Every structure is written in structure tokens, then in C-alpha cells.
Amino acid sequence: MTGDNQKWLENNTFHHGEFWDILDLVKEKEKKDLKISLCIPTLNEEKTIGKEVLILRSELMERYPLIDEFAVIDSGSNDKTLEVAESYGADTYLASEILPEVGDKRGKGENLWKAIHQLKGDIICYVDADISNIHPRFVYGLVAPLIKQAEVQYVKAFYDRPLNYSSGLRSSGGGRVTEILIRPLFSLFYPELTNIIQPLSGEYAARREVLEMIPFPIGYGVETSHLLDLYEKFGLNAFAQTDLDRRVHRNQTTNALGKMSFGILQTFINRLHSQGKIDRVPDVETFYRRFEVEDGSYNQLVQEVVEEERPPMIEIDGYRKRTGNS
Amino acid sequence: MxxxxxxxxxxxxxxxxxxxxxxxxxxxxxxxxxxxxxxxxxxxxxxxxxxxxxxxxxxxxxxxxxxxxxxxxxxxxxxxxxxxxxxxxxxxxxxxxxxxxxxxxxxxxxxxxxxxxxxxxxxxxxxxxxxxxxxxxxxxxxxxxxxxxxxxxxxxxxxxxxxxxxxxxxxxxxxxxxxxxxxxxxxxxxxxxxLGTLRGEIRLEVPSNYDWNRFGSSGAVGHLTRIINQLLEIPLPKEPKTKMVLGGLTCGTTYNKTPHRGCLRFEITSEADEVIAELQQKVNDLCEQCSLENGTTVKLEVVATRPxxxxxxxxxxxxxxxxxxxxxxxxxxxxxxxxxxxxxxxxxxxxxxxxxxxxxxxxxxxxxxxxxxxxxxxxxxxxxxxxxxxxxxxx
Missing domain, CATH: 3.40.630.10 (Zn peptidases)
Known part of the structure; x- marks a missing residue:
């Protein structure tokens, strides 16, 4: 692992516990005259949305005025998502009614993109609606690095999703798509981005200035495209990441993950084309990068994986002699 | 005034x-x-x-x-x-x-x-x-x-x-x-x-050298069942109001292994403290009787009381x-x-x-x-x- 990577990990990786003093964050936010908007994109989330609105609004707007605006932007739920969200005090919007002149596309990315137009904050924080163990840390942990460090533009969440434990050492893993698709792809084409521990996490916060500069895929590729586009424009130092501990959420079926991977791959290949990397495929990296955590510090493990190949057996002299094909 | x-x-x-x-x-x-x-x-x-x-x-x-x-x-x-x-x-x-x-x-x-x-x-x-x-x-x-x-x-x-x-x-x-x-x-x-309350656990253990040929031999399930039947036969007064609840039973782990130990949890509530004391004595006697008659260890542990x-x-x-x-x-x-x-x-x-x-x-x-x-x-x-x-x- 290079020294630069280790330095970035040390300086730009946080734990939500570092920001427990929400009152201090509120003071700093006010001093810097920042406004913060929270957006929850929804589609049929009546089971979990009430709790998210109740907890986040009550703690981060009423008890501590960290959030200035709280919006649920919905893709056209046919359950009681909007009714429940409203009953607990959220401003609710239909994505189709925001910027109607650009039309309506259905997908989470559409809601996130339209939030930039609808919301007024200098910082926008996005939180998925399916978190069962919602807690204020899911928001203050993400906006805090943006309040405190002017150079940070975009903060990703990562979670305690241990894949295995042995002798005090654990792999710090993402979900299945992260480990099977994204990490290998980043190791090949964007080795520096492998420092982002959970590139697909649905919770992140960013400054308006950077969000308004990048395109938003409307479907599964939105998180990946954000990383690739902002990395291209600003480099790794624009990013930070915060450990938000445990996240309890619905488990997706393998079929759903396959569909998600397909969408992400489309976005990824589009970026390879637009960033001129597709031609460099033969020269790709051979180092696979993953993480482990020891005593609270994150270490990147770099392992060389060279996929050597054997020629067709028919081209081997010995084989041809044995089979009489010489 | x-x-x-x-x-x-x-x-x-x-x-x-x-x-x-x-x-x-x-x-x-x-x-x-x-x-x-x-x-x-x-x-x-x-x-x-x-x-x-x-x-x-x-x-x-x-x-x-x-x-x-x-x-x-x-x-x-x-x-x-x-x-x-x-x-x-x-x-x-x-x-x-x-x-x-x-x-x-x-x-x-x-x-x-x-x-x-x-x-x-x-x-x-x-x-x-x-x-x-x-x-x-x-x-x-x-x-x-x-x-x-x-x-x-x-x-x-x-x-x-x-x-x-x-x-x-x-x-x-x-x-x-x-x-x-x-x-x-x-x-x-x-x-x-x-309300006057007594909460207790009856813990039964069949010793490892238990004589399975003796009259009335049984595993923990059998002995506890007998104890439960005897508990249910204890007369409870209508006045002062008194109640016994058998609240929990743990015994055995599978289908085909005779269990050696088990535990019955119960609660007695009564408007009269002396009724509770009397019932506690009866439960205690019952445990002793079961221990001696069957060669098992049956103990009453009182885990909570309220007057x-x-x-x-x-x-x-x-x-x-x-x-x-x-x-x-x-x-x-x-x-x-x-x-x-x-x-x-x-x-x-x-x-x-x-x-x-x-x-x-x-x-x-x-x-x-x-x-x-x-x-x-x-x-x-x-x-x-x-x-x-x-x-x-x-x-």
C-alpha cells in the first residue's frame, strides 16, 4: 500500500463517534453560514419511512437545528409512504412534479437529481429509506466532515458489515456487489478509488457546487458515477468517508443484485469510454485491493492476482506427438 | 379542615x-x-x-x-x-x-x-x-x-x-x-x-448414576410432569384471593434423548402473606418428597418475593x-x-x-x-x- 493511500485513509476516514457533539456542529455550521438539506428518496417505503422522519426530524431539526430542510422525494409510491412521511413532519414531493419541463424518469437517481433543484441547502445529504435502525448518526456523521473541512466535497458512508472475524482481524467488506463487481473493477481501472470502503452505500452528503456539475444516472449506477466523475474532476482528496457502524436493512435477492450489477456495469463502461480508459484494457492493473480492520484502523491489503494463461493444448508439441498430430 | x-x-x-x-x-x-x-x-x-x-x-x-x-x-x-x-x-x-x-x-x-x-x-x-x-x-x-x-x-x-x-x-x-x-x-x-408475590424455580436433576430399574424411574420430563400435577392439586383459597401461575418449563433438547435436568418457573400471588408462606412450604415439601422417592435432586429456589x-x-x-x-x-x-x-x-x-x-x-x-x-x-x-x-x- 502506498504512503499516499495510507495518508488519505488516516486523514479522510472518520467514525461517527468523532462528531457526537451535535451542538458543536450546529455552531460551526451557523458560523460558516451553511444551510443543510436532507433528502430521502422513496418508492413504496411505508414500513420504514415513518421512523426515519420521526427520528431525524426530531433529533436534527427540533432538538439540534443541524438540518434546515427535510424532504421526502417520491417516485410515485402506491402505498402510504407520502402520507406516513407527512404525518411525521416531512416535506413531501413527487419527483414527477419537480422540473416537469424535463420530463419524468423513474429511478432513485432521478429523485436525487431533482432534489438539487428542489432543495435550497449548500450541503445536501441523501439517506436511503430502508434503514431499519435509523439513528441521527446517519446524517451528522456524513455532514460533519463537510462542515469542518472546506476541501472535502463529498462524504460516503460505510458500515460495519463484517465478513469474517479471526484473531482480532476482520475484513471490512461492502455488500456482495461491492466485493464481487466494484472492488475488482476499481482495482483494475481506478486503484485509488479502492480506498472508498463502501462505494455503493446509499448514504452520502455533498456540496451543492459539486452535485450540480455532474450527471446523474437515474438507476443503479448513480453511486458509481458520482465517484468516477468527481474523482476525474477533483481527485481523491475531495472525498471523505465515515464509519456509521451497523446498518440494518432489507436483504436483496441474488436476482436483484444481478440486475443492479448490470446497471452499474453500463455506467462503468460509459465512464471508461468517456474518460478514454477503454483502450487501456490490456494494460490494466494486476493488483487486487481490499480492506481489513485491526484495532480500529483501516489497512488496505494489496495482493497481486495475475491471470496467466496456457495456450490451446493443440499448440503444444508434446501433445501433438502423443496424439499423432505432429 | x-x-x-x-x-x-x-x-x-x-x-x-x-x-x-x-x-x-x-x-x-x-x-x-x-x-x-x-x-x-x-x-x-x-x-x-x-x-x-x-x-x-x-x-x-x-x-x-x-x-x-x-x-x-x-x-x-x-x-x-x-x-x-x-x-x-x-x-x-x-x-x-x-x-x-x-x-x-x-x-x-x-x-x-x-x-x-x-x-x-x-x-x-x-x-x-x-x-x-x-x-x-x-x-x-x-x-x-x-x-x-x-x-x-x-x-x-x-x-x-x-x-x-x-x-x-x-x-x-x-x-x-x-x-x-x-x-x-x-x-x-x-x-x-x-400484591404479595413469590417467584420460584423448581430445578430437577437426575443423577448420572441413576438406577433406571427402580420403581417409578423416569427422565426429567416424567418427574417434572408429576411435580406439575401435584402442584395443580394444591388447593388455593378463594379468600384471601390467591393464584398460582406455572409460567415456564425448560427440559430436554431433542426427540430421542432422555433429559437429565429441567426447570419449572412459577409465581404465587396472594392478598395474604401467610398464605404465600404456607404455599411455599407445600412446594418445598413436594420437592423433598420427589427427591427422596425417586432418587433425584429437586430444589426450590425462591428468586423473588414481595410482601x-x-x-x-x-x-x-x-x-x-x-x-x-x-x-x-x-x-x-x-x-x-x-x-x-x-x-x-x-x-x-x-x-x-x-x-x-x-x-x-x-x-x-x-x-x-x-x-x-x-x-x-x-x-x-x-x-x-x-x-x-x-x-x-x-x-
């Missing part, structure tokens, strides 16, 4: 008049309570391991403006909201422990009309209400003359045997005029007496509580307590237990509270607190 009674009635009448406004204001303010109920309720807090929930409770006490929140040797969290005069103190308490162990997934689901999840009724919503009281009083514009002591007591349930509350009351430093125990369920509950105690139905505290419930339209259900109230009354204080809302599936993972009755439930608590503060409940 006559003049004093009239003045108290007048004061209570004034408080009752304010109830509709209070309930209306609490409709919005209850979100504070619900938030804390979820945040506190999602922290596992099995009896004897309440530390994490207690730590969060203390943080909340501090954030809500309570003075010097502290955790005592038994792990209880308490804090004081100073009154304008501070001549005496009113204690409001809720137990912080829950019957669910740490392996249970403590995730609460918030719906438009209800909250569901392990321990929400017993007693996350009760604890959250106690924690939020200083904020609620502020929202309602109420300043008490007496100091308000808030207590989140530990080791209340099961083998905890009310140890937390007992320790707090044994070591408390302030005079207490009266106490209110807050439970999540059920609204209308009115406890002003503690009968109480304040009269006509006590001004009970009368005021009934008037408040009546004004709100709640029908009181008189239920003798086997919980924290026993300790309070045993220690010589007037006290009642109130329930905040309606609940279903108590003790199961889908425990559910209804949200609509909650503001009335909180209003009855706040109004009773005001009544105590005004001296209306003094005997």
Missing part, C-alpha cells in the same frame, strides 16, 4: 379544566417521547445488563436540562429537576430493563398509528416518557414547586427482584412526598397496592388519580402491582402505577403500542404530578 379540603378540591378542579388543552399540546410534543422510545428501545437492556440503555438515559437527562444526572452502584440512572421552592421531592420512575435478551434484534417499526417491536410497551415508552418529562413540562408551561426526581431503575424484572428501585430508595438523600411508577401499558391501569402492601383506595393520591382519569374519559382498572410500586410503598411512600397507552402482544417480539391514546396517557401523568405538587394528594 373543611376549608383546606375545599381549597384542594378547587385546585384539582382547576387542573382538570386544563386537561383538554394539555392533551392538544401533547399531540405534537409526543413526537419527542416517541423518538426517545425508539432510540432507547433499540438499545438492548436485559435485566442485569442495562448499562447501555442507562448510559443513553443519562445523556438524555442531561440534554433535557436535568441537574447532575448520575448512575448509582446498582446501575440506576437518576436526575433532579429543581422546583421553585424545593421543600420536598416527587419521584417519577420507570424500569429500564426488558425481558428480551441482547440476541433479540431490537428493531422497532414506526407506523402511522402504532409502534411495534420488542419491549416498546414494557417499558421503552414508559422510560421515554419519564426521560422527556422536563421538556414536556417546559412545552406545557408548567413549573413545579417541588423538586422532581426522575429515576430509570434497573434489575426490576424476574430475578432482578426490584433490586435497583430498592437500592435507590434505601440510599436516597432527599425527602419524597409521593411517587409515580410509569408503565407503557395499559392506559387505565391504577395500582395503589402491591403485601398498599395505600387505601380512599387515599387522596388515589382519589386524585381517579378524578383525572374520569375527566379524560379513562375507565380505571384497579390492578395490584407486583412491580416497582411494591418497593415504593414498602419504603413508606404513597405511590401509584399508571399505564400510558394500549398495547398488544406484551412480552413478544411483535409487542405493539397504540399512538392515539398516548397524549391522554401523558396528560394524566403530568396532571397527577401537578396535583402532588400542589399538595392535593397529601393524606
Amino acid at each position: 373543611m376549608l383546606e379540603t375545599t381549597s384542594k378540591e378547587f385546585d384539582l378542579g382547576n387542573l382538570l379544566q386544563d386537561l383538554p388543552t394539555q392533551i392538544e399540546k401533547l399531540k405534537e410534543a409526543r413526537k419527542l417521547v416517541l423518538t426517545d422510545a425508539v432510540l432507547l428501545g433499540e438499545v438492548p437492556s436485559p435485566t442485569f445488563n442495562e448499562e447501555d440503555r442507562i448510559r443513553l438515559t443519562v445523556d438524555r437527562f442531561r440534554e433535557n436540562g436535568m441537574e447532575d444526572p448520575e448512575i448509582d452502584e446498582q446501575g440506576n440512572a437518576s436526575a433532579v429537576l429543581p422546583g421553585s421552592e424545593g421543600r420536598s421531592s416527587i419521584l417519577v420512575m420507570a424500569h429500564a430493563d426488558s425481558v428480551f435478551d441482547a440476541t433479540t434484534q431490537h428493531v422497532l417499526n414506526v407506523g402511522p398509528d402504532s409502534i411495534t417491536g420488542p419491549g416498546i410497551a414494557d417499558n421503552a415508552i414508559g422510560l421515554a416518557t419519564v426521560v422527556a418529562l422536563p421538556k414536556l413540562l417546559k412545552i406545557l408551561g408548567i413549573t413545579l414547586k417541588d423538586d422532581l426526581i426522575l429515576l430509570a431503575n434497573t434489575k426490576s424484572l424476574g430475578r432482578g427482584n426490584l433490586e435497583g428501585a430498592r437500592y435507590f430508595l434505601d440510599t436516597k438523600q432527599r425527602p419524597i412526598s409521593a411517587g409515580i411508577c410509569v408503565e407503557g401499558a395499559s392506559q387505565g391501569r391504577l395500582s395503589y397496592a402491591g 403485601n402492601c398498599g395505600i387505601p383506595f380512599t387515599h387522596p393520591l388515589v382519589k386524585a388519580t381517579r378524578s383525572i382519569m374520569d375527566e379524560i374519559g379513562i375507565t380505571p382498572q384497579v390492578i395490584p402491582s407486583t412491580g416497582d410500586l411494591n418497593v415504593l410503598i414498602e419504603a413508606g411512600y404513597a405511590g401509584v402505577t399508571l399505564g400510558l397507552t394500549h398495547a398488544e402482544n406484551i412480552g413478544e417480539e411483535n409487542e405493539t403500542i397504540q399512538l392515539a391514546p398516548l397524549q391522554a396517557g401523558i396528560a394524566q401523568l403530568v396532571t397527577l404530578l401537578q396535583a402532588i405538587d400542589k399538595g392535593i394528594c397529601e393524606s
Whole structure:
């Protein structure tokens, strides 16, 4: 692992516990005259949305005025998502009614993109609606690095999703798509981005200035495209990441993950084309990068994986002699 | 004397008049309570391991403006909201422990009309209400003359045997005029007496050198079944009212292995302490008989006891509580307590237990509270607190 990577990990990786003093964050936010908007994109989330609105609004707007605006932007739920969200005090919007002149596309990315137009904050924080163990840390942990460090533009969440434990050492893993698709792809084409521990996490916060500069895929590729586009424009130092501990959420079926991977791959290949990397495929990296955590510090493990190949057996002299094909 | 009674009635009448406004204001303010109920309720807090929930409770006490929140040797969290005069103190308490162990997934689901999840009724919503009281009083514009002591007591349930509350009351430093125990369920509950209780476990063990050829030989299941039958044959008096509940049985692990040990949990409650003592002796005799006749080891372990105690139905505290419930339209259900109230009354204080809302599936993972009755439930608590503060409940 290079020294630069280790330095970035040390300086730009946080734990939500570092920001427990929400009152201090509120003071700093006010001093810097920042406004913060929270957006929850929804589609049929009546089971979990009430709790998210109740907890986040009550703690981060009423008890501590960290959030200035709280919006649920919905893709056209046919359950009681909007009714429940409203009953607990959220401003609710239909994505189709925001910027109607650009039309309506259905997908989470559409809601996130339209939030930039609808919301007024200098910082926008996005939180998925399916978190069962919602807690204020899911928001203050993400906006805090943006309040405190002017150079940070975009903060990703990562979670305690241990894949295995042995002798005090654990792999710090993402979900299945992260480990099977994204990490290998980043190791090949964007080795520096492998420092982002959970590139697909649905919770992140960013400054308006950077969000308004990048395109938003409307479907599964939105998180990946954000990383690739902002990395291209600003480099790794624009990013930070915060450990938000445990996240309890619905488990997706393998079929759903396959569909998600397909969408992400489309976005990824589009970026390879637009960033001129597709031609460099033969020269790709051979180092696979993953993480482990020891005593609270994150270490990147770099392992060389060279996929050597054997020629067709028919081209081997010995084989041809044995089979009489010489 | 006559003049004093009239003045108290007048004061209570004034408080009752304010109830509709209070309930209306609490409709919005209850979100504070619900938030804390979820945040506190999602922290596992099995009896004897309440530390994490207690730590969060203390943080909340501090954030809500309570003075010097502290955790005592038994792990209880308490804090004081100073009154304008501070001549005496009113204690409001809720137990912080829950019957669910740490392996249970403590995730609460918030719906438009209800909250569901392990321990929400017993007693996350009760604890959250106690924690939020200083904020609620502020929202309602109420300043008490007496100091308000808030207590989140530990080791209340099961083998905890009310140890937390007992320790707090044994070591408390302030005079207490009266106490209110807050439970999540059920609204209308009115406890002003503690019911004599004995909780025990009958532990049976078949020794490894057991003679399986002797007459009546059997595994633990067979022996426990015989004990259960004999327990059920013990005559219970109708007066004083007495009840025996066989609450739990653990024995064996599979289909085809004869188990060597088992445990039966039971509770005896009675309006007469001497009846409980007599029944305890009978259970003990039965255990000894089984041990000797069958070559097994059968032991009775008493894990919790409470003597009968109480304040009269006509006590001004009970009368005021009934008037408040009546004004709100709640029908009181008189239920003798086997919980924290026993300790309070045993220690010589007037006290009642109130329930905040309606609940279903108590003790199961889908425990559910209804949200609509909650503001009335909180209003009855706040109004009773005001009544105590005004001296209306003094005997």
C-alpha cells in the first residue's frame, strides 16, 4: 500500500463517534453560514419511512437545528409512504412534479437529481429509506466532515458489515456487489478509488457546487458515477468517508443484485469510454485491493492476482506427438 | 379542615379544566417521547445488563436540562429537576430493563398509528416518557414547586427482584412526598397496592448414576410432569384471593434423548402473606418428597418475593388519580402491582402505577403500542404530578 493511500485513509476516514457533539456542529455550521438539506428518496417505503422522519426530524431539526430542510422525494409510491412521511413532519414531493419541463424518469437517481433543484441547502445529504435502525448518526456523521473541512466535497458512508472475524482481524467488506463487481473493477481501472470502503452505500452528503456539475444516472449506477466523475474532476482528496457502524436493512435477492450489477456495469463502461480508459484494457492493473480492520484502523491489503494463461493444448508439441498430430 | 379540603378540591378542579388543552399540546410534543422510545428501545437492556440503555438515559437527562444526572452502584440512572421552592421531592420512575435478551434484534417499526417491536410497551415508552418529562413540562408551561426526581431503575424484572428501585430508595438523600411508577401499558391501569408475590424455580436433576430399574424411574420430563400435577392439586383459597401461575418449563433438547435436568418457573400471588408462606412450604415439601422417592435432586429456589402492601383506595393520591382519569374519559382498572410500586410503598411512600397507552402482544417480539391514546396517557401523568405538587394528594 502506498504512503499516499495510507495518508488519505488516516486523514479522510472518520467514525461517527468523532462528531457526537451535535451542538458543536450546529455552531460551526451557523458560523460558516451553511444551510443543510436532507433528502430521502422513496418508492413504496411505508414500513420504514415513518421512523426515519420521526427520528431525524426530531433529533436534527427540533432538538439540534443541524438540518434546515427535510424532504421526502417520491417516485410515485402506491402505498402510504407520502402520507406516513407527512404525518411525521416531512416535506413531501413527487419527483414527477419537480422540473416537469424535463420530463419524468423513474429511478432513485432521478429523485436525487431533482432534489438539487428542489432543495435550497449548500450541503445536501441523501439517506436511503430502508434503514431499519435509523439513528441521527446517519446524517451528522456524513455532514460533519463537510462542515469542518472546506476541501472535502463529498462524504460516503460505510458500515460495519463484517465478513469474517479471526484473531482480532476482520475484513471490512461492502455488500456482495461491492466485493464481487466494484472492488475488482476499481482495482483494475481506478486503484485509488479502492480506498472508498463502501462505494455503493446509499448514504452520502455533498456540496451543492459539486452535485450540480455532474450527471446523474437515474438507476443503479448513480453511486458509481458520482465517484468516477468527481474523482476525474477533483481527485481523491475531495472525498471523505465515515464509519456509521451497523446498518440494518432489507436483504436483496441474488436476482436483484444481478440486475443492479448490470446497471452499474453500463455506467462503468460509459465512464471508461468517456474518460478514454477503454483502450487501456490490456494494460490494466494486476493488483487486487481490499480492506481489513485491526484495532480500529483501516489497512488496505494489496495482493497481486495475475491471470496467466496456457495456450490451446493443440499448440503444444508434446501433445501433438502423443496424439499423432505432429 | 373543611376549608383546606375545599381549597384542594378547587385546585384539582382547576387542573382538570386544563386537561383538554394539555392533551392538544401533547399531540405534537409526543413526537419527542416517541423518538426517545425508539432510540432507547433499540438499545438492548436485559435485566442485569442495562448499562447501555442507562448510559443513553443519562445523556438524555442531561440534554433535557436535568441537574447532575448520575448512575448509582446498582446501575440506576437518576436526575433532579429543581422546583421553585424545593421543600420536598416527587419521584417519577420507570424500569429500564426488558425481558428480551441482547440476541433479540431490537428493531422497532414506526407506523402511522402504532409502534411495534420488542419491549416498546414494557417499558421503552414508559422510560421515554419519564426521560422527556422536563421538556414536556417546559412545552406545557408548567413549573413545579417541588423538586422532581426522575429515576430509570434497573434489575426490576424476574430475578432482578426490584433490586435497583430498592437500592435507590434505601440510599436516597432527599425527602419524597409521593411517587409515580410509569408503565407503557395499559392506559387505565391504577395500582395503589402491591400484591404479595413469590417467584420460584423448581430445578430437577437426575443423577448420572441413576438406577433406571427402580420403581417409578423416569427422565426429567416424567418427574417434572408429576411435580406439575401435584402442584395443580394444591388447593388455593378463594379468600384471601390467591393464584398460582406455572409460567415456564425448560427440559430436554431433542426427540430421542432422555433429559437429565429441567426447570419449572412459577409465581404465587396472594392478598395474604401467610398464605404465600404456607404455599411455599407445600412446594418445598413436594420437592423433598420427589427427591427422596425417586432418587433425584429437586430444589426450590425462591428468586423473588414481595410482601403485601398498599395505600387505601380512599387515599387522596388515589382519589386524585381517579378524578383525572374520569375527566379524560379513562375507565380505571384497579390492578395490584407486583412491580416497582411494591418497593415504593414498602419504603413508606404513597405511590401509584399508571399505564400510558394500549398495547398488544406484551412480552413478544411483535409487542405493539397504540399512538392515539398516548397524549391522554401523558396528560394524566403530568396532571397527577401537578396535583402532588400542589399538595392535593397529601393524606
